[in-house]
Amino acid sequence: MANPETKGRPDGAVPSIELRGISKSFGPVQANKDITLRVMPGTIHGIIGENGAGKSTLMSILYGFYKADAGEIIINRKPTTIPDSQAAIAAGIGMVFQHFKLVENFSVLENVILGAEDGGLLRPSLAKARKLLGELSKEYELNVDPDALIEDIGVGMQQRVEILKALYRHADILILDEPTGVLTPSEADHLFRILNGLKDEGKTIILITHKLREIMDITDTVSVMRRGEMTATVKTSETSPEQLAELMVGRKVLLRVEKRPAQPGAKVLEVENLRVIDEKKVERLKGVSFNVQAGEILGIAGVSGNGQSELLEVLGGYQSATGTVRVNGQDIDLTGRFSDGQSRRARGIAHVPEDRQREGLIMDFTAWENTAFGYHNDPKYSKGLLMDNDALRRDTEEKMQRFDVRPPNCWQPAKSFSGGNQQKIVLAREIERNPDLLLIGQPTRGVDIGAIEFIHQQIVALRDQGKAIVLVSVELEEILSLSDRIIVMFDGQIMGERLPDQTNEQELGLLMAGMKGQAA
């Protein structure tokens, strides 16, 4: 038999992992269709695609969660079957999942050895792991405290523990699924340094993401998946974000938001000296003051956990605070009887919460039931003492059409929609109320590129109708492209205000890290 692995490779190298004709169906849905992929050792290979494109299915097949219906997996020239995770580990595959698979109340060491212990007793394994962790942390900046409990360390370090777990099991092929979703920009940079170090050691790294920038920054080659198929594999140096986006979505996508200059009108929201002390007696907001005018998008940038969430909660009416907040010149109640979501809505404030799955929707309820939330007393939906569910469903269907929610079936529970479509349902509910002020948190977190474009257009369109918009996002790109004005929060305070065309990611990054001096 000829050596197809080396065919057409000038350097004659053997792919460390090769997939041939992998297919997998779930009932009528074909999640993977005849996937062929080769990844060379010592490279970082990106796999990019929208949610539901089949990336996760493919990786689950590689890690033994699913069995492919057809196709071959060849690792280092050896055809391999992967019936379970144990086999994947034995084949040298290590996986860092998007949602970490760590035991929260175990120490770092215990998590590292779990499942890879040397014998019946723990002591020797723990000692060995401690020694190895010391070596690895020197070699690749994988510094972790071996005795810290997982629940006490940050997500960046938790992710390093996941990487250490894979390395402890002698993984040569490291697969990372959306690794930067939870990281700050500087943590992401740290991760990329680690990955580059591993690559230099000859490890093979597969990076699954939907973030184009990451692909451009760190990968050597990139494969694009769309609707279960591998549509292209290209060298990263020979492609562009625009081309990749087009390959992913299947049509041209606007990566920059097109918008006219803002035409700010009267002040809609005035916030003065807002303070929040949470139940642990920690001051979350330390005297925040700003205002937002009609027809303007105010972007609030910051690493998550620096007070933005509390700010949205106060304005949305479910966190009490001290200070003054005026909407259209009138004070709103921050602590008393009229400090709730209902009263806020009555004052023309609509809120798209940061965590749509917990605060924006009830995942087990249908789309039409979710559309009623906060507006169930609306006479439009009432029939005497009862609710007029038919009217509500008609209304929901109409909204779903207008916001291009797919599938446009109002009987489907919220949890069965993709992230982007869930967000569209929340957005439709809030925007369609014609609010004076829209609060919107992380509008595109976990949302596909195609849907991001649509959501951004909706936000800009609302601004152009003369509404005031407060946008909180941890994505700097989003802040920069959508906002008309940007304030940066750090440690419950406003570090500075910038105009998007007069600043850049570096400057905002420094402000987000609390460094005021250099940024000025």
Added chain:
Amino acid sequence: MDIFITILQILDSTLRLATPLLLACLAGLFSERAGIFDIGLEGKMLAAAFMSAAIAFVTGSAWIGLAAGIGASLVFSLIHGLASITFRGNQLISGVALNMLALGLTVLIAQGWFSQAGRTPTLIGDARFTSLTLPFAETLSVIPILGPIYKELISGHSILVYIAFLMVPVTWWVLYRTRFGLRLRAVGENPAAVDTAGISVIWLRYAAVMICGVLCGIAGTYLSTSIQAGFTDNMTANRGYIALAALIFAKWRPWYALGACLLFGFFFAIDNRFQNISLYAWLAIALLILIAALLFFAARKSRLDMFVLGTLGTISAAIAILIWTTNGLAGSVVIPGQLMQSLPYVLTVVILAGFVGKATPPKAGGEPYIKER
């Protein structure tokens, strides 16, 4: 010296009454640490109590009875495992169903088998686990204080009592020092972590459920072949539920479980001995509980806290002894003993309400594991 003997006898009775609680509590600990909530401890104990008594009577051997009791309990465990692990059913419902099944089935079979009003015949001789006398119990009993303690308290229990107390360090060692324990604890916290590490979640959980069955089997056997001589209708008398309460009280930890079971056993011992208790005795007991609680928390705090709490405990103890010795136990104001029986539940509610620390159950407890992408 009377009071000393009384205290010794109460403590001796505490050990006996704590034994089935402790075994069941540790059984629950294994199961729940692996993520399988087991409300069916009661049913397993009852099934074991009946089967061990029946077989011990038929064969005349307590040891064969023990094996049969463990076997019966294991069958129940496996049904629970099948329902909650393999078929991913609701663990509480499965447990409750097994409890009801055991309650009815034991009496029914006993009636059909022995025709003695749902009881087994009285066990005699080798069909019972009798008290072991530890070496030198008589010789050493002349030593003041320590001698009687050795003879009355430590010596003279059935072997199952020693097994139960030995199980505490064994459980601790297995959980915290062995590979199996690490995996067991992990599977109750985050089964996905165990699964992705290439270990079978299903097998681990079955193993835990079976250990639970073995321990419940011993607990049930102890009830019918050691504390009593034969099976009677519903003889577990809610001990399975009290063991669950103790498990929560102990925050799912082996040594705390020992403390909780001894405390609850102490309540029962008091209740057994004094049907109605004078107000003064109540005061004394309340203070003793306070001491226990203080020591319980002192053990986890810094040195200064230990000092403060320890001092408070000592003062309480002094007051308690003073009250006890000056007033005796037959004062004029009498409070019904049922109050004592309710204390384990009251304390559990207090713990669950978060007044005394927080009881955090294993995170994945009660949830069947479904593999996801």
